[in-house]
Amino acid sequence: MLKGHQSWVFENKPVITSTGVVGGPFEANGMLSNDFDLLHEDLWLGQDSYEKAQRVLLEESVTRAIEKAELTNGDIQFMLAGDLLNQLTPSSFACRMLCIPYLGMFGACSTSMEGLALAAFLVNGDGANHVVTAATSHNAATEKQFRYPTEYGGQKPPTAQWTVTASGAAIISRDGSGPHVTSATIGKVIDMGLSDPFNMGGAMAPAAVDTIESHFRDLELPHDHYDLIATGDLGKIGLPIAKEMLEERGIELEDGVFQDCGLMIYREGQPVLAGASGPGCSASVTYGHLLNRMKRGEIKRMLIVATGALLSPLSFQQKETIPCIAHAVSIEAGGM
Amino acid sequence: MLKGHQSWVFENKPVITSTGVVGGPFEANGMLSNDFDLLHEDLWLGQDSYEKAQRVLLEESVTRAIEKAELTNGDIQFMLAGDLLNQLTPSSFACRMLCIPYLGMFGACSTSMEGLALAAFLVNGDGANHVVTAATSHNAATEKQFRYPTEYGGQKPPTAQWTVTASGAAIISRDGSGPHVTSATIGKVIDMGLSDPFNMGGAMAPAAVDTIESHFRDLELPHDHYDLIATGDLGKIGLPIAKEMLEERGIELEDGVFQDCGLMIYREGQPVLAGASGPGCSASVTYGHLLNRMKRGEIKRMLIVATGALLSPLSFQQKETIPCIAHAVSIEAGGM
Numbered sequence: 001m002l003k004g005h006q007s008w009v010f011e012n013k014p015v016i017t018s019t020g021v022v023g024g025p026f027e028a029n030g031m032l033s034n035d036f037d038l039l040h041e042d043l044w045l046g047q048d049s050y051e052k053a054q055r056v057l058l059e060e061s062v063t064r065a066i067e068k069a070e071l072t073n074g075d076i077q078f079m080l081a082g083d084l085l086n087q088l089t090p091s092s093f094a095c096r097m098l099c100i101p102y103l104g105m106f107g108a109c110s111t112s113m114e115g116l117a118l119a120a121f122l123v124n125g126d127g128a129n130h131v132v133t134a135a136t137s138h139n140a141a142t143e144k145q146f147r148y149p150t151e152y153g154g155q156k157p158p159t160a161q162w163t164v165t166a167s168g169a170a171i172i173s174r175d176g177s178g179p180h181v182t183s184a185t186i187g188k189v190i191d192m193g194l195s196d197p198f199n200m201g202g203a204m205a206p207a208a209v210d211t212i213e214s215h216f217r218d219l220e221l222p223h224d225h226y227d228l229i230a231t232g233d234l235g236k237i238g239l240p241i242a243k244e245m246l247e248e249r250g251i252e253l254e255d256g257v258f259q260d261c262g263l264m265i266y267r268e269g270q271p272v273l274a275g276a277s278g279p280g281c282s283a284s285v286t287y288g289h290l291l292n293r294m295k296r297g298e299i300k301r302m303l304i305v306a307t308g309a310l311l312s313p314l315s316f317q318q319k320e321t322i323p324c325i326a327h328a329v330s331i332e333a334g335g336m
Numbered sequence: 337m338l339k340g341h342q343s344w345v346f347e348n349k350p351v352i353t354s355t356g357v358v359g360g361p362f363e364a365n366g367m368l369s370n371d372f373d374l375l376h377e378d379l380w381l382g383q384d385s386y387e388k389a390q391r392v393l394l395e396e397s398v399t400r401a402i403e404k405a406e407l408t409n410g411d412i413q414f415m416l417a418g419d420l421l422n423q424l425t426p427s428s429f430a431c432r433m434l435c436i437p438y439l440g441m442f443g444a445c446s447t448s449m450e451g452l453a454l455a456a457f458l459v460n461g462d463g464a465n466h467v468v469t470a471a472t473s474h475n476a477a478t479e480k481q482f483r484y485p486t487e488y489g490g491q492k493p494p495t496a497q498w499t500v501t502a503s504g505a506a507i508i509s510r511d512g513s514g515p516h517v518t519s520a521t522i523g524k525v526i527d528m529g530l531s532d533p534f535n536m537g538g539a540m541a542p543a544a545v546d547t548i549e550s551h552f553r554d555l556e557l558p559h560d561h562y563d564l565i566a567t568g569d570l571g572k573i574g575l576p577i578a579k580e581m582l583e584e585r586g587i588e589l590e591d592g593v594f595q596d597c598g599l600m601i602y603r604e605g606q607p608v609l610a611g612a613s614g615p616g617c618s619a620s621v622t623y624g625h626l627l628n629r630m631k632r633g634e635i636k637r638m639l640i641v642a643t644g645a646l647l648s649p650l651s652f653q654q655k656e657t658i659p660c661i662a663h664a665v666s667i668e669a670g671g672m
Contacts, residue, residue: 001462006413006437008463049654077342078522085648086422087482088442089656092646095525096659101342102525103450104646106424106440114439118454125461126337127344145650146423186414189431189438310428310440312421314481318385320425323432 001124004218006186013180014123015334017130017173019287020064022057024165026139027284030266035288036166037064043140043165054083054090054138054167057280059097061167062132069130069171076100076171077128080119082111083136083279084146084163090136100132109233110187110308111135112168112283113327117184119172120329124181126174134169137278146313159199161235162272164265168283177334179294182301184329185215189310191323197309197316200324201238201262201274204307207324208234209245211305215328216251223251226330228302230290232282233262235275238307261285261304282306286331294333301332337460340554342522349516350459351670353466353509355623356400358393360501362475363620366602371624372502373400379476379501390419390426390474390503393616395433397503398468405466405507412436412507413464416455418447419472419615420482420499426472436468444644445569446523447471448504448619449663452640453520455508456665460517462510470505473614482649495535497571497598498608504619513670515630518637520665521551525646527659533645533652536660537574537598537610540643543660544570545581547641551664552587559587562666564638566626568618569598571611574643597621597640618642622667630669637668 003009021036028039038060045053058081066073079098081091082105095102107114115133122128142163172181190210194203208231216223234242239260246253261282262275286304293299307326339345357372364375374396381389394417402409415434417427418441431438443450451469458464478499508517526546530539544567552559570578575596582589597618598611622640629635643662 002413002464051650051654077338082442084423086650087420087444087646087648089646089648089651092525092659092661093651093656095661096527099524101522102661103454103522104442106418106442108423118439121458121461121463125457125463127457127461128338186437186439188435189428191432310423310425312423312425314387314422315425315429318387320429323428325428325431325438 006214007183007218008121009183010120010124010181012124014120014172015176015178015180017171017176017178018065018069019291020061020169021284021288022061022167023284027166027265032265032289035292050138050141051085051089054136054141055093057138057167058090058094058134058136061169062098062134065132065169065171071130073098073100076130076132078103078122078131080105080115080133082106084108084142086145107325108308108310109277109279110306110325110327111279113304113306113329116329117327120181120184123172123174129174131172132169134167135279135283136167137163137280139163139165142278156273157198158273159237160273161200161233161262161275161277163278164276164281166280166284168280168287170287179291179331179334182330182332183219185211185218187211187326189323189325191321193321195321197311199237200309201235202241203322204309204324205234205238205242205245207326208242208305208307211326211328212246213249226301226303227299229258230302230304231260232306233275233277234260234307235262237274303328303330342550343519343554344457345519346456346460346517348460350456350508351512351514351516352506353512353514354401354405354507355627356397356505357620357624358397358503359620363502368601368625371628386474386477387421387425390472390477391429393474393503394426394430394470394472397505398434398470401468401505401507407466409434409436412466412468414439414467416441416451416469418442420444420478422481443661444646445613445615446642446644446661446663447615449640449642449665452665453663456517456520459508459510465510467508468505470503471615471619472503473499473616475499475501478614492609493534494609495573496609497536497611497613499614500601500612500617502616502620504616504623506623515627515667515670518666518668519555521547521554523547523662525659525661527657529657531657533647535573536645537571538577539658540645540660541570541574541578541581543662544578544641544643547662547664548582549585562637562639563635565594566638566640567596568642569611569613570596570643571598573610639664639666
């Protein structure tokens with residue numbers, strides 16, 4: 001099942017049997033509001049801290065996914081989840097309530113596809129009948145700990161990205177109907193020497209390019225194999241940089257094939273600067289909007305390339321540059 | 337390969353072909369100094385921050401393991417690593433230099449066995465020829481961010497544990513000679529309502545017990561199957577609590593079988609209060625001392641039960657209790 005140097009092919013075709021996608025007020029006003037299972041008007045979700053609100057987002061998305069699959073928590077063998085907060089407390093605390101054996105994942109915004117790749121590997125390799133994987137972010141909780149505390153009121157440059165308040169969860173099963181997870185490519189850490197945490201899209205673009213190139217090479221695929229290659233999240237600055245770098249390496253993609261989750265979720269005019277980001281962005285866009293498009297027959301094969309900026313506020317203060325990573329997972333319409 | 341509800345059996349017997357174990361000055365003065373590949377006299381490791389020192393510990397342990405296996409970084413398909421620092425910067429930054437496709441793991445001190453379980457699964461399921469897994473902690477870096485900043489000079493109660501400065505890495509391979517990884521049990525998050533971060537051993541004991549009980553149940557093993565069941569790290573307070581809880585559940589272990597990595601590494605008289613802890617503790621004790629004992633024929637079968645306290649300084653400030661987890665991995669002498 002290892003293919004090439006850093007990729008897996010899932011020959012038993014694990015199925016995405018259901019998903020749960022929950023968002024906040026900004027997402028409710030965005031472009032994809034119809035693709036969420038549940039949207040909250042209140043950024044606090046009735047909790048007394050943003051961190052607890054983020055935990056509830058995750059719990060709700062997992063619970064929705066399990067309900068929609070007509071399963072119970074006891075049917076799910078493992079939960080692979082992660083987020084951006086210090087010591088991943090929203091994910092760990094959610095698992096306290098959900099009572100599913102838990103494997104914590106960290107890859108910043110690439111966590112969504114790290115989790116999906118490993119979940120598919122476990123199911124494909126007879127390690128589980130059902131696995132749930134989820135990635136979550138909350139604008140206020142994440143910006144407070146990871147980016148730029150909201151209460152500072154500091155101005156952000158136009159290259160900065162806006163952390164999504166959302167959780168996306170997916171049940172990966174051995175049998176059932178739904179789209180298949182067909183392969184995955186695990187990324188290397190790439191650091192081109194950029195150090196501006198307000199331009200993460202630019203910093204992450206080379207990692208996305210390296211993983212996409214490795215994916216095509218490992219799987220020996222033609223460059224027109226996918227209807228959609230969606231990064232998550234390069235934003236307005238990173239996406240054209242990645243496109244140009246791919247072309248320099250001989251990977252020319254047709255118009256419309258190369259897109260970014262961080263540029264899909266919000267509406268023109270929402271004050272999100274260079275676009276959306278956060279582990280919950282690619283998770284909610286993929287498990288909501290993109291899988292809905294696949295179900296409608298608009299997409300047959302897609303590659304989700306989740307990108308992560310692996311810095312911390314402390315590493316920035318210590319004048320380190322930003323190591324980045326990207327993991328790619330291919331999803332194909334069921335019955336193809 | 338799924339066995340019972342939350343365990344895996346590795347029928348292809350992935351091999352621990354080599355390990356690399358690096359420690360700091362406190363560990364050099366401890367009981368297990370002969371089991372380290374490299375010991376540093378300087379807590380800074382020649383770096384200008386403790387976080388960078390922790391990154392170097394990890395890099396050195398992985399590099400030693402790869403050299404001892406007579407491999408190169410390019411032979412290793414994936415690196416599964418984690419630590420306790422915010423956004424796992426030591427692990428991510430180490431992968432920037434090591435240039436191995438990277439999967440970030442988080443389970444607090446249980447990270448060592450989370451990584452080993454998944455590494456063995458990947459190799460067992462034809463997902464890799466060689467995987468490296470590592471877990472790291474640095475006393476000053478970890479206590480600064482995660483526990484109680486050293487510079488506060490606050491007094492700690494006798495139930496507190498001392499974070500180990502160490503990194504343990506292991507190469508898991510499809511072929512070769514060495515001990516085998518034979519099974520793993522992934523733990524649930526257990527929270528008995530304890531909230532004192534200075535008594536993590538007590539908080540984590542029920543998680544260790546739950547995982548050990550699940551392991552015996554899932555694998556249908558007699559309770560005397562293992563020569564050694566080593567938790568990591570319950571310390572002086574947690575270990576007797578766990579032993580009593582196991583006995584209440586009908587699991588009686590012979591004298592000397594049930595031990596704790598956090599009580600092995602330091603010498604009587606070192607000021608470590610209730611014992612050692614940190615992701616690097618169970619990793620360095622297992623990949624150094626315990627595998628050396630296995631090679632000398634003193635242990636044939638052992639179960640390592642790494643326990644993690646999944647709190648953060650912020651969750652403590654918000655008056656949350658401490659969710660805990662434990663993952664168990666069994667290792668058997670090769671050629672048995």
